[in-house]
Amino acid sequence: MNSIDPRVNRLPIVEIVKPKAPLDQFGTYEVFVEPKPGKPFQHEGAVHAPNLEMAYILAKETFTRRFTCSSLYVVDTRDVFVSPLTEGDQNVFDLIEESESANGTSDFEIYQLSKRGKQHVFLGSVKASTPQEAIAIAKTKLNTGKMVYNIWAIEANKIRFTTEEEKEYWITLPEKKFRDASNYKGGDKLKQFLEKVKA
């Protein structure tokens, strides 16, 4: 290569990439963030990773590098049970049969979509034996009658949570002022310059 950047010129010559094997890719993991203590967790997006632990690290970099949070967790996309998506004045809870079964012993985190186009937000936790049952119990216990278009149920023991010590990760984030627009005050310098030009 003939680049003006000497480091590019020093790059080793490598073989041509062969077409990837069809499944030469990592799994996908969904990322949930608690913006500040007391605020509900919300869905932020997805990352690709070889495992849950790496997904956690990548999620931290991708979604909380710039905006601080108090906690974060990740779960394999396949472990999120998704209800149908409704629209208009069709509340998704109306499509689900109620259940009051009290036999379930697994904890499920329930997320709701209350406005199309927005993120899924944490609604509450229920005990159930299957995700289907968790949604049915959520209808009995968590349904406030407000419009809901979509429900997710995630079994808590499939989630990679943030531990107490790990919460320190985000403490120093607000100190990194160089990532803050308000750190670039050019106004005075500009004024000085304009006055000099005038004179």
Next chain:
Amino acid sequence: MYGGGNTFEGIKTDSIADEDPILLAAFEARIERGEKIEPSDWMPQLYRKQLIRMIEQHAHSEIIGALPEGTWITRAPGFKRKMSLMAKVQDEVGHAQLLYSAAETLGKPREQMIEDLINGKSKYSNIFNYPTFTWADCCFISWLVDAGAIVNQLANAKGSYGPYCRALDRICAEESFHLKYGHHCVIYLASGTDKQQKMFQEALNRWWPPMMHFFGPSDKISAHTEVLMRWKVKMGTNDEMRNQFLDMYVPKIWELGFTIPDEKLKKNETGKWEYTEPDWEEFKRVINGDGPCNKERLEVRRIAEERGKWVRDALKSPKAKYVMPLA
């Protein structure tokens, strides 16, 4: 950065005729009401294809756009500038991740997109096929190319596809510092020594033509464009975006005492900017691979991909399975 002047082509509008009219009417009514489309909703093939193309191009532009600025990290003037530039370049790469995820929800796997970038099948913003000779070139990108991108991104954030809008909201929020940082750098050059002023003026002269290309050629208002605008895939014509950019930034460039290399550039009585028609032959030539840095940009990506392969292979687990992300 850097959703710039997207090219929509290759698909015939006739394909809408094959769509189920009842589903299509419900889909259009939803957009008309201002509601977002989500991945599990029904959508016309044309909508899906054009969005994949657009979001994918945007993601590639973030990845490739990190290269011309990234090359200045080691030579940034001072520790503060270096910290800022590193954070900015890191942001751009992070934005690519957000955008790839949004495009994926439409059904094209990320690895396929990365492969299409490397083998030259997918495009990215043409402006990154030009070299950054001096620090001032890097400042031009940080300030003005980002400014152009933000004009596009703010418009697209009001589009109809939920995952893309959510990614753009986050991107725009994170980018507020890029623009301020870029302006800050240029104010310092403008109020610096003659040599510094000259350095930025020369960068401006080099980058102005590609900056005008950035928003893409005037749209032919075809049935195709109208459909995409009705579906809120395309949120404004390329000329409207260019005009908005000129309106916001030409006065700021002039304020700093620089000359824009276009004698015809002025705002007319109707508030529209007039300018010398950009050289669209050059634009086409560069976008088709014959620019000063096309080969280098793709080669750097390809080498990075190949050199990282052993790490990905070592991490690969038979338990992980690729599925489409949720939203």
